[in-house]
Amino acid sequence: MKVTSERLEGCLVALTVEIEPEEMEKAQEGAYRRLIKKVDVPGFRKGKAPRALLELHVGKISFDAEALDRLVPELYDQAIEQEKVEAIGQPDLEMTQADPPIFKATVPVRPEVELGDYHSIRVTKDKVEITDENVEQGIENLRQMQAIYEPVEREADINDMVTIDAEGIVEEKTVLDSKGGQYRISENSVVPVARFAEQLQGMKAGDQKEFTLPFPEDHESEELAGKDCLFKVSMSDVKEEKLPEVDDEFAKSMGQGIETVEQLKERLRENITTAAERDSRAKLENEVIDAVAAMSKVEFPAIFTEQEIDRLGNEQMMRLGGIQVQDFLKYRGITEEDFRNELRPAAEKRVMSSLILNKVHDAENVEVSGAEIDSEIEKIVEDAGEEQAEAVKKMFETADARESISGRLLTEKTINLLIDIATTDEAAPVEEAALEQEVAEEVTQEEDQSEQSPNEEDSE
Amino acid sequence: MHIYEVLRRPVITEKNTDLMDRNKFVFETEKKATKAQIKAAVEKVFGVTVVSVNVITVPRRPRGYGRLRGHRPAWKKAIVTLKPGDKIEVFEGV
Numbered sequence: 001m002k003v004t005s006e007r008l009e010g011c012l013v014a015l016t017v018e019i020e021p022e023e024m025e026k027a028q029e030g031a032y033r034r035l036i037k038k039v040d041v042p043g044f045r046k047g048k049a050p051r052a053l054l055e056l057h058v059g060k061i062s063f064d065a066e067a068l069d070r071l072v073p074e075l076y077d078q079a080i081e082q083e084k085v086e087a088i089g090q091p092d093l094e095m096t097q098a099d100p101p102i103f104k105a106t107v108p109v110r111p112e113v114e115l116g117d118y119h120s121i122r123v124t125k126d127k128v129e130i131t132d133e134n135v136e137q138g139i140e141n142l143r144q145m146q147a148i149y150e151p152v153e154r155e156a157d158i159n160d161m162v163t164i165d166a167e168g169i170v171e172e173k174t175v176l177d178s179k180g181g182q183y184r185i186s187e188n189s190v191v192p193v194a195r196f197a198e199q200l201q202g203m204k205a206g207d208q209k210e211f212t213l214p215f216p217e218d219h220e221s222e223e224l225a226g227k228d229c230l231f232k233v234s235m236s237d238v239k240e241e242k243l244p245e246v247d248d249e250f251a252k253s254m255g256q257g258i259e260t261v262e263q264l265k266e267r268l269r270e271n272i273t274t275a276a277e278r279d280s281r282a283k284l285e286n287e288v289i290d291a292v293a294a295m296s297k298v299e300f301p302a303i304f305t306e307q308e309i310d311r312l313g314n315e316q317m318m319r320l321g322g323i324q325v326q327d328f329l330k331y332r333g334i335t336e337e338d339f340r341n342e343l344r345p346a347a348e349k350r351v352m353s354s355l356i357l358n359k360v361h362d363a364e365n366v367e368v369s370g371a372e373i374d375s376e377i378e379k380i381v382e383d384a385g386e387e388q389a390e391a392v393k394k395m396f397e398t399a400d401a402r403e404s405i406s407g408r409l410l411t412e413k414t415i416n417l418l419i420d421i422a423t424t425d426e427a428a429p430v431e432e433a434a435l436e437q438e439v440a441e442e443v444t445q446e447e448d449q450s451e452q453s454p455n456e457e458d459s460e
Numbered sequence: 461m462h463i464y465e466v467l468r469r470p471v472i473t474e475k476n477t478d479l480m481d482r483n484k485f486v487f488e489t490e491k492k493a494t495k496a497q498i499k500a501a502v503e504k505v506f507g508v509t510v511v512s513v514n515v516i517t518v519p520r521r522p523r524g525y526g527r528l529r530g531h532r533p534a535w536k537k538a539i540v541t542l543k544p545g546d547k548i549e550v551f552e553g554v
Contacts, residue, residue, distance in 0.1 A: 043471075043472055043473035043474060043476075044473065044474040044477075045474060048474050049474070050477060053472065053477075
């Protein structure tokens with residue numbers, strides 16, 4: 001076996017292996033022994049034909065193919081070992097020459113991650129501020145959810161619920177046809193098009209109206225974008241919105257042990273705060289990972305992306321209620337190829353960040369202890385409630401489940417570590433220098449703004 | 461009968477392969493061929509020296525039952541013994 005290896009773009013290694021005659025001979029002998037048991041050569045009992053005759057009978061090409069079938073993977077394994085290639089996937093094998101036999105194996109290898117100086121990354125946490133207005137808005141939303149609509153004999157106005165038959169015609173083609181639909185006239189509504197709601201104001205039950213409005217230029221359907229649409233609307237019903245009073249009774253109707261309006265507000269404030277904090281945390285995580293990615297050199301084989309695309313696709317199907325990919329593609333009217341291309345950027349990003357995080361936790365010696373896993377499992381079991389506790393507990397007894405939790409905790413810890421690093425103040429001056437390489441312009445812009453912005457005062 | 465019409469084909473079977481160790485090569489021949497003709501034909505075609513020729517007329521064998529009654533034809537088999545060291549190429553590698 002003579003091996004030459006060559007490093008290719010995209011984390012691939014190409015091995016060219018020339019098979020020595022002795023190796024080929026041995027493989028052919030093996031092939032003979034396997035084939036002789038299966039092949040019927042006329043004039044001979046099974047297994048009795050001599051090798052030369054068998055070769056003649058099955059043909060040189062298929063005989064050699066049988067020999068190579070076993071030999072090539074074997075030699076490939078040897079070659080990998082000899083060349084110290086750390087393969088992480090199945091190789092593409094290809095015969096390039098028959099005599100002497102030479103084959104070429106292209107195999108993906110471990111991704112290479114070269115981290116930038118992530119210690120110099122600085123990000124600022126968005127301040128989470130919940131104003132009374134936010135809470136009021138929340139209560140307003142709750143009220144609307146409980147709104148009651150009562151028929152009235154007057155012209156329709158904002159916040160009314162009307163029953164309409166609507167027809168939309170673009171270039172003689174009916175694009176919208178709805179009978180007896182409920183439509184809530186709200187300000188600034190863009191459904192079905194902007195200013196549609198406006199047109200309905202002033203109509204009474206039994207009125208009919210025709211008017212023309214344009215679809216927006218950036219409408220998702222190319223056929224409709226920017227075109228004028230003729231709407232024919234007839235209103236059969238006008239209902240007034242009656243919002244419930246904000247009192248203790250209203251508060252009680254929310255359940256969850258809430259008794260008074262004060263408690264409701266308290267609870268709302270809590271919920272909004274946690275949501276906002278989660279958002280700001282997620283944003284922070286993204287920023288940090290993006291920043292590390294921007295300053296790092298990552299090279300990974302295409303197979304990673306493809307696998308991630310598979311996973312993303314499956315997740316999406318799950319979210320859509322476990323539908324079949326084929327049905328989904330048909331519905332969207334796109335090919336699988338299109339769909340995969342669509343997912344590719346997201347997949348690449350996910351691969352990238354997971355590789356980076358792996359590298360970081362290696363570099364920082366982030367570890368997850370058995371005790372941490374145990375306590376995490378306990379938490380999950382608790383959340384599941386008493387009835388399910390036993391079943392859930394059992395679910396996490398397998399090594400696989402522990403492994404996956406450990407992986408999740410590790411990622412979490414690593415991200416937290418990165419955020420900790422990136423939000424420490426002491427080394428703040430480094431921030432500009434380091435970030436300047438990657439996001440020089442943004443930094444300067446931010447600086448310019450921050451000199452005048454009122455935020456500056458807040459933080460000091 | 462022309463000399464090239466004598467030999468039909470080599471008969472390569474398990475049994476005949478073993479015979480080769482004893483320098484005997486087996487042919488199917490024209491049914492009316494004689495030992496002398498076979499000897500001449502083998503010597504001419506393969507350029508070897510023939511020591512002896514044994515022939516067997518393989519009888520026809522019935523095949524099929526009922527309305528489809530028939531038989532495999534009879535044929536003549538010749539076992540040709542060559543001078544030690546001589547070989548016939550058609551059997552080469554066997």
